[in-house]
Structure formats: C-alpha cells, structure tokens
Amino acid sequence: MPFESSLPLVVTCLLGAVIGFFVWLGVQNRWLLAVAILLAAAGVGSFAVDWAVETDREYLLALFPRLARAAERQEVSTIMAALDPDLRPLREEAEKVLKQVRPSEVAITSVDITVEPVRKPPEAVANLMVRVTGNVIDKGMPSTVLAGVKVLLHKKNGQWLVTDAEGEPVRPGKNR
Numbered sequence: 001m002p003f004e005s006s007l008p009l010v011v012t013c014l015l016g017a018v019i020g021f022f023v024w025l026g027v028q029n030r031w032l033l034a035v036a037i038l039l040a041a042a043g044v045g046s047f048a049v050d051w052a053v054e055t056d057r058e059y060l061l062a063l064f065p066r067l068a069r070a071a072e073r074q075e076v077s078t079i080m081a082a083l084d085p086d087l088r089p090l091r092e093e094a095e096k097v098l099k100q101v102r103p104s105e106v107a108i109t110s111v112d113i114t115v116e117p118v119r120k121p122p123e124a125v126a127n128l129m130v131r132v133t134g135n136v137i138d139k140g141m142p143s144t145v146l147a148g149v150k151v152l153l154h155k156k157n158g159q160w161l162v163t164d165a166e167g168e169p170v171r172p173g174k175n176r
Contacts, residue, residue: 010047014043016036016039056124056160057124061113064128064151067079068130071098072105076095084161101135111127111128111129121156123152123155126151128151129147132147147168
C-alpha cells in the first residue's frame with residue numbers, strides 16, 4: 001500500500017459492501033450485488049496487501065526495539081549488523097560505548113521517523129527518546145539517563161543501515 005495503514009480503506013469498503021448488500025436485499029438488482037461483492041473483495045484485498053507488505057517506515061519502527069533488546073543482552077554482533085560496515089569509526093565507537101555503559105535496560109519512549117525514499121540511496125532520520133539504565137555516569141554505579149538520540153540511516157543493497165547517531169541527555173519533561 002502506498003500508505004502506512006489500510007484501515008480507513010478497509011472499513012470504507014466493507015461498510016459499503018454491507019450497505020450495498022442490504023440495499024440489494026430490498027431491490028434485488030444484480031448490479032447492486034456485484035458492487036457489494038466488489039467492495040467486499042477490495043476491502044479484504046486491501047487488508048491482505050497491508051498485512052503482507054512492510055513499508056520502510058514500518059521496518060524502521062520495528063528495528064529500534066530489536067536494537068534496544070540487543071543492547072540489553074550485550075549482543076554486539078546484532079548491533080554491528082545494523083551499522084554501515086564502511087563506517088569503521090562508528091562501529092568502533094558503538095563497541096566502546098556498549099562495553100563502557102553495559103546497559104541493563106534500554107527503553108525507547110518516543111520514536112519519530114522520517115523516510116526520504118526519493119533520495120538515492122533512500123535515507124531516513126529517526127529521532128528517539130531513550131531511557132538507558134547502566135553504568136552511564138559512574139562506571140561502577142548503575143544509573144538511569146534519558147537521552148534524545150538522532151539516528152541517520154540509508155538503504156544499502158536493500159538493507160537499512162545506521163550511518164550516524166548523536167545523543168544528548170534530556171531532562172524529564174523538557175522537549176528536545
């Protein structure tokens with residue numbers, strides 16, 4: 001589907017099909033029954049296509065929780081797989097941060113993703129609000145930090161890869 005959710009289209013088609021069917025019951029015209037059947041088929045078809053097709057934005061919305069769980073479990077390989085392999089400094093910095101912080105909990109509290117598919121390669125910007133519990137401030141004492149993180153991504157060989165990430169501490173209740 002060219003849009004994120006087909007729910008409005010599905011509801012409209014199915015509601016039109018039900019109304020068409022009830023009108024057909026009173027009038028008994030074949031064309032009303034055909035219209036009702038076509039509307040029902042269009043609604044079911046739209047739902048099936050929406051369920052089967054994952055947009056880039058939907059993929060990215062699912063990617064960040066997977067990376068958060070990987071950070072909690074210290075799965076460096078999972079996180080490295082999401083980073084552009086050509087950007088060695090980014091990969092080294094990510095490994096260093098994971099070893100220093102050793103997060104025990106990573107909760108994404110807010111996600112805003114903008115995908116620019118017309119660029120070559122397609123690019124995306126994700127603005128996240130993340131709560132990290134681990135050795136964030138003092139290396140020996142677990143603490144919790146709320147951070148605003150801006151993640152830049154591009155699609156390379158059909159896969160979305162992180163090209164840069166910038167984070168800054170945010171005080172609770174303050175907008176970035």
